[in-house]
Amino acid sequence: MSGPELHKLIDKTTAEVLILDYFGGLFNRTLSHNHVRRLWAKILIRELGLKCSIDVFARKRVDAVLFLNNKLGVSECKIPYDTLKDEVLNRLLASGILAPGQSEVFLRYFEPADLKSQLSAQEVNTGILSALENAKAIGLKLIILSDCYASESLVKSFLKHHGIYHLIDGIYVSGSDSKQEDKGEIVAHVLSDLKLTPDQAVYIRSGNNGKLPKKESNNFDDLKLFLTDETSEYELETAGNDKADFNKVIDKTFRACQEKEAPPFSEYIIFFQVFIERLYICARRFNIKTLFFISREGVYLKRLFDYYQDRCLLSPDDRIQTHYIRMSR
Structure with missing residues (x-):
């Protein structure tokens, strides 16, 4: 569903509530889950000053999810966020990647790292956003649903970052509510929690995330469902090439540094960036609190x-x- 189509729907609807899938309506994914997990791992490795590969670190989270899937008998999106954090921590400690003294800071960084990595993979659907502002203006309540493996506070942070939290009347997250969206559980929970009948709500979600509950058993006949297009996880996983993308960034930077308005020797920023990043990681690794830079x-x-x-x-x-x-060498 496009922005103009949603505008028309809102103008005609008699419903009181608009329910949106976070990643299937309001935002689009630009990276796969696997890529986002690797970004999360990179951020934590850097901030904790660890000597560990990104893939090994990210794999600990994958293994934790698989273990909790079997132990709790639920899908990844329904695993309580704090339970996931504790299990990942246990695995990192057991493998010697984290020292016992780093447990507290790891748990403190876990969600901010998730926030930063997730935001790098989100693209706002501006057409849908414009329609939501119109919906709010005419008195519709806006509810956000998410099957994203995140906490409710994390989804709130997403919305605040994008400057639209003030539009939202409620947030329901699988990991917090132990309900799954692609089985319709969380939709039924929202209707029950808000004391709504299906005909009082409009539900907008992506077309790739499964099905609503069976109508004959859940009486969802009157729930208005509208599907949006979404890039599949396979398409996101196979799109692009890290090496090619890196070469493009380097080439673009080098060309910009060759422009007439660029300061002399600007191309050396590429080397300085690598040096600064390594300096930062070393400072974190050795718990350095202060750095002095000597003239000039x-x-x-x-x-x-x-x-x-x-x-x-x-x-x-x-x-x-x-x-x-300022001192002489």
Whole structure:
């Protein structure tokens, strides 16, 4: 369903509530689950200063999910978020990737790392967003559903980041409510919780996430269902090539540095970026709280380091203090 189609639907509907699938209506995924997990792993490895490959770290989360699937008898999206965090922590400790003294900071970073990695894979459907603002203006209640493996607080953070949290009247997440969207459980839960009959709601979701409950057993005949297009997980997984994408970024950066308006020797930013990232990781690994940059080149490196921190920090309280010292070598 496109934005204009939703506008028409809203103008004609007699329903009181608009229910949207987070990733099937309001936002589109641009990366696969696997890619997002690897980004999450990279962020935590960097912030914790670990010596571990991204794939090994990410695999611990996958193994934790598979174990909890069998133990709890539920799908990934219904696993309680805190239970998942504890299981991943146990596996990282048991394998020696994390030291016991890092447990607290790992648990504190887990959700912010999820937030940063997930946001990098979300694309706002601007047409749908415009229609939602119109729906809110005429008095419709807006409810967000999510089968995303996340907590309710994480979904709230997504919405706040995109500046639309003020439009939403309620959030229901599989991991928090122990209900699954593709089986219709969470939809039934929403209707029951809000004391709505099916004819009072319009439900918008992607067309690839399964089915609603059987109408004959759940009396969903009057629930208006509208499907949106969504890129499949397979398409996301197979799209692009990391090496090719990296080469494109390097080429684009180098070309920009060759422009007339670019400062001399700008192309060296590529090497400085690698140096700054490694410096940051080493500082985290050895728990360094303060760095001093010595004149004169230090002023440039300090600015780069501060900029890198601004982009990467998960918590302002963990910021590494930087100082510029004027002194002779």
